[in-house]
Amino acid sequence: MVGTELEQVADELRSADKLLLTTHENPDGDALGSLLGLHLLLRQLGKDAAMFLAADEFPLPHEYRHLPIDGVLNAPPTDLAERLVVFLDCGNIDRMPVDFLRADGIRIVNVDHHHDNTRFGEVNVVDPSASCTAELVWRLVHELGAELTPPMAEALYIGLVTDTGRFMYRNTGPEAHRMAAELIEAGASPHAVNRQVFESLPFRRIELLARGLQRVQRFDDGAITTTYLSRDDFVETGADETDSEGIVDHLRSVEGTAVAVLVRDLLAEDRAGLRKVSLRAVDGEVDVSRIARGLGGGGHTQAAGFTTALETPELLERVRAEVGEQRG
Ligand code: 5GP
Ligand code: MN
Numbered sequence: 001m002v003g004t005e006l007e008q009v010a011d012e013l014r015s016a017d018k019l020l021l022t023t024h025e026n027p028d029g030d031a032l033g034s035l036l037g038l039h040l041l042l043r044q045l046g047k048d049a050a051m052f053l054a055a056d057e058f059p060l061p062h063e064y065r066h067l068p069i070d071g072v073l074n075a076p077p078t079d080l081a082e083r084l085v086v087f088l089d090c091g092n093i094d095r096m097p098v099d100f101l102r103a104d105g106i107r108i109v110n111v112d113h114h115h116d117n118t119r120f121g122e123v124n125v126v127d128p129s130a131s132c133t134a135e136l137v138w139r140l141v142h143e144l145g146a147e148l149t150p151p152m153a154e155a156l157y158i159g160l161v162t163d164t165g166r167f168m169y170r171n172t173g174p175e176a177h178r179m180a181a182e183l184i185e186a187g188a189s190p191h192a193v194n195r196q197v198f199e200s201l202p203f204r205r206i207e208l209l210a211r212g213l214q215r216v217q218r219f220d221d222g223a224i225t226t227t228y229l230s231r232d233d234f235v236e237t238g239a240d241e242t243d244s245e246g247i248v249d250h251l252r253s254v255e256g257t258a259v260a261v262l263v264r265d266l267l268a269e270d271r272a273g274l275r276k277v278s279l280r281a282v283d284g285e286v287d288v289s290r291i292a293r294g295l296g297g298g299g300h301t302q303a304a305g306f307t308t309a310l311e312t313p314e315l316l317e318r319v320r321a322e323v324g325e326q327r328g
Contacts, residue, residue, distance in 0.1 A: 005125040006136070010143040012109050012123050013042065016084040020077060022052040023088045024095035026242070029162025029197065032064050034088040034111070034133040036155040039069075041137065041146050050077055054098055056268070061242035062205070063197045067158075068151065076100040084109060089133035091298050093120040111136050116289055116298050131176040134159025138179055150187025157188035158197060165249070166198075170284065170302055207237040212247045212262070219320055222256035223327070228263040228312055241267055241276075248278045257282050259323050263312050271307075277315060279304045291322045 013019070021038055023031035035051055042049035055074040059065060077083065080100065084107050090096055091114035101108075110121030113136065115128035130136050134156040141148055160179060164172045167180070184190060212227045219226070229244055237243075244264050251260035260280040266272075277295070279288035281302045289304040295318065297306025308315055 005123075005127075006139055006143055008123050009109055009111060009125045010140055012084060013047075013086075013140070014045075014144065017048060018079065018083045019047055019049040019086060020052055020073075020080065020083040021049060021086045021088065022096050022098075022101065024090045025054065025057065025097060027053065027057060027060070027064075028245070029064065030132045030134055030159040031089045032060070032067055032069070033155045033157070033159030033162070034137050036067055036069055037134060037137045037152050037159065038086065038088065038111075038140070040149065040152045040155065041141055041144065044146050044149070044152075045144065050083070052076075052098075052101075054096075059240075061245060062202050063200065063245075064158075066196055067155070081105060086111060087121065088112070088137070089114075091116055092118040111140075114298070114300060116293065131171040131173070131179075132159045132163035134163070135175070135179055138183070148182070148186040153183040153186035153188040154193065157183045157190070157193055161190070161193060162197065171300075202243070204237045204239045205243045208233060208239045208243050209247055209250070211237070212244075213250065216251065216254075218254070218257075219316070220324065222254070223258040224261060224316075224320055224323060225251040225254045225257040225259075226261035226263070226316060227251060229265065231265040231267060234265070234267055248280050252280045252282050258327065259286050259288060259319070261316070261319055263315065266307065274307055274309055275312065275315070276307050277305060277319075279319070286323055286326045290326070291319060294322065 019042060021035055023035045039049055039051050051072040053072050085101060086109045088111050090112060108121040110124040111133060112126050113128055113130040113133050117126040119126060125136060127136060138156050164176055211233045212229055216227045248260050248262035262278040264276050266274045266276055279292055281288045287301040289299045289301050292299050292304035292306045295306040295308055299305055
């Protein structure tokens with residue numbers, strides 16, 4: 001089934017001359033790694049492939065600032081109608097909230113690994129067994145008979161290592177390690193990626209983390225471990241929204257936690273009064289994507305999120321009730 005889907009996507013890519021690649025808002029390592037990896041692959045095949053990210057995504061999260069995505073577009077290309085549009089790592093089309101990509105007549109290819117993907121493309125490859133979207137791009141490299149170059153390998157390795165939680169999450173299986181081995185053979189450097197992505201934190205991140213850790217709360221005998229970051233926390237530390245990445249992972253490491261929750265104020269003027277909630281499940285007992293979907297978001301069973309206007313106490317009540325229901 002998925003094999004056939006992958007072949008269909010490969011056919012689409014092969015027969016397109018002009019393409020536009022994009023990924024979800026607030027792009028993470030898998031989003032950017034897949035985007036860049038597929039871009040390099042298509043360029044190798046001689047295609048006119050462009051990448052698109054909305055202007056407000058810049059600057060990119062600190063850990064990805066070195067990624068060579070020069071030339072990425074921030075506005076629709078004038079020849080958009082001639083381009084095949086490829087969405088990467090997007091569970092639904094609203095993950096890239098840009099109207100021009102929804103215009104009539106645009107042909108969409110959807111490459112993703114979210115189990116709740118709405119299959120919004122004309123052609124879709126959706127494989128929830130893939131550890132990351134970068135894994136699907138890696139399979140496309142083979143399917144299209146391309147050569148895995150060092151820059152391609154490094155981009156895809158970043159997707160793999162971030163989406164698997166450095167090979168620690170439940171989506172880490174033999175295939176993730178086989179992919180890693182092949183990418184390393186092709187020139188990806190685990191040490192260099194580790195230094196760039198995980199060990200070059202701006203100091204403001206540690207200050208933000210300290211604030212988050214200082215006010216951790218636990219509910220329901222420790223099953224829920226939660227914290228929040230206010231607008232003031234961001235302003236006073238000089239942090240931007242992407243600097244909160246990874247804080248929720250500290251909460252999931254607390255013994256007895258079934259679900260970790262980070263609530264943070266959104267900073268953009270047009271999002272004042274809204275909060276972003278990150279959910280992480282620890283042991284497979286709770287499907288956090290169900291909770292997120294019920295509140296207008298989505299994601300994976302183990303990592304999901306949503307944006308809400310609910311006040312923090314009220315939204316924690318909702319999350320607690322849902323976790324309680326799922327745990328029986
Ligand atoms: P994070 O908590 O790191 O922002 O997001 C974790 C995962 O949840 C993401 O990889 C993505 O799959 C999903 N996610 C986060 N926010 C949203 C959202 O607003 N809508 C949907 N559909 N998925 C989200
Ligand atoms: Mn992903």
